[in-house]
Amino acid sequence: MSEAPWLTIIGLGEDGPDGLSPASRAALERAEIVMGPPRHLSLLPDLAAERIDWPVPFADGVQQLMALRGRPVCVLASGDPFWFGAGSVLAGRLSPGEWRALPGLSSFALAASRLGWALDRTGCYGLHAAPLSRLRPSLAPEARMIVLLRDGAAVAELADLICDAGFGASRMVVMEALGGPRERITEAVAHALPATGFAHPVCAALEIAGDGAVLPLASGRPDSWFDSDGTMTKQPVRALTLSALAPRPGEHLWDIGGGSGSIAIEWLLSHASLRATCIEPRPDRLARIRANADRLGADRLQLVEGAAPAALEGLEAPDVVFVGGGLSQALLERLATLPAGTRIVANAVTLESEALLTQAQATLGGELMRIEIARATPLGPRRGWSAAYPVVTWSTVL
Structure with a gap:
């Protein structure tokens, strides 16, 4: 029989x-050291093992754990350590033979069992250390979601976010210490949440109701979703640009000349695995981009202050590049040095920028497209077409 791994990750419920399985009990009895949050350690029976409180920030505990390599150690986590838990972080630092996991019931499973909800049709969010605004893209009537929260105070913050978005009529079910002797369930409507002190650990289930604005799923969201000083890729062109960028799971975008950040934000809204870095020389626009991203649940957007191409040095290489501003010959020459397979999309409005793209297409290949859009507007007592500046788009694969 092969030797047991030195590290056992145990999912502990309230x-x-x-609630421990025989395997978890055996691992704890064998361990020389048990690490975990003080609340978890307090739930354990008397053990011979040394107990170590997991420190804050979490990363400090990872370093402390690695120093114990080779000794029998148990790490305690909540419920299922691989669902918004510490499991994947620890496993990523170790070889497969060094660890094993003994998960417990997740908070999501316990919550669904109280509500009678199908988890495969319920949004599950772990927002212990992430902003509540990540829920914003999913707020729509009849949507169901279960949200793991930082602490009791976050329950009122969640209700405020729901109400501010126009969904104050949503049903909220607040669940504390699920599965333990302190379990308590409070049901309310978001706009009438009782002024009760909620205790950690806590999660909230939501059934969204109300007439708030719903963020569309398709790219080319209305311009009104983005605060802007006027420098922004407008909705129809943005929809075509996102189509040309063609996001694929796991890809990283450089958005050069961010403006309002609308391209990078819509890129991130396409899929949770996508990443984006926005390069913008003006601090006031960077602040606006940050506010837009945070409000729309795209807080993972990375910002870089500076002008391209100089600001590109040292950045992680992209899979896709969009140039919405700051187009120059020097920038095009820098982009030409990116790894083979990198996709590039650039938009131009001025004649000078259009000439640069024309030359780039002749040198590097790809496609040129001219986009001309006109809208019907009042013309005296009648209506006429009001044309926007034409946009030339160049797209290529290196």
Whole structure:
């Protein structure tokens, strides 16, 4: 029989030792050291093992754990350590033979069992250390979601976010210490949440209701979703640009000349695995981009202050590049040095920028497209077409 791994990651519920499997009990009895948050450690029975409180920030505990390599160690986590838990972080630092996991019931499973909800049709969010605004793209009537929260105070913050978005009629079910002797369930409507002190650990289930604005799923969201000083890729052109950028899971975008950040934000809204870095020389626009991204649940957007191409040095290489501003010959020459397979999309409005793209297409290949859009507007007592400046788009694959 092969030797047991030195590290065992144990998912512990609020019922403490009563919910432990025989394998988890055996691992704890064998361990020389047990690490975990103080609340988890307090749930354990008497053990011979040394107990170590997991420090804050979390990363400090990872370093402390690595120093114990080779000794029998148990790490305690909540419920299922691989669902918004510490499991993946620890496993990523170790080889497969060094660890094993003994998960417990996740908070999502416990919540669904109280509500009678199908988890495969319910949004599940772990927002212990992430902004509540990540829910904003999913707020729509009849949507269901279960949200793991930082602490009791976050329950009122969640209700405020829901109400501010126009969904104050949503049903909220607040669940504290699920599965343990302190379990308490409080049901309310978001706009009438009782002024009750909620205790950690806590999660909230939401059934969204109300007439708030719903963020569309398709690219080319209305311009009104983005605060702007006027420098922004407008909705129809943005929809075509996102189509040309063609996001694929896991890809990283450089958005050069961010303006309002609308391209990078819509890129991130396409899929949770996507990443984006926005390069913008003006601090006031960077602040606006940050506010737009945070409000729309795209807080993972990375910002870089500076003008391209100089500001590109040292950045992680992209899979896709969009140039919405600051187009120059020097920038095009820098982009030409990116790895083979990198996709590039650039928009131009001025004649000078259009000439640069024409030359780039002749040198590097790809496609040129001219986009001309006109809208019907009042013309005296009648209506006429009001044309926007034409946009030339160049797209290529290096």
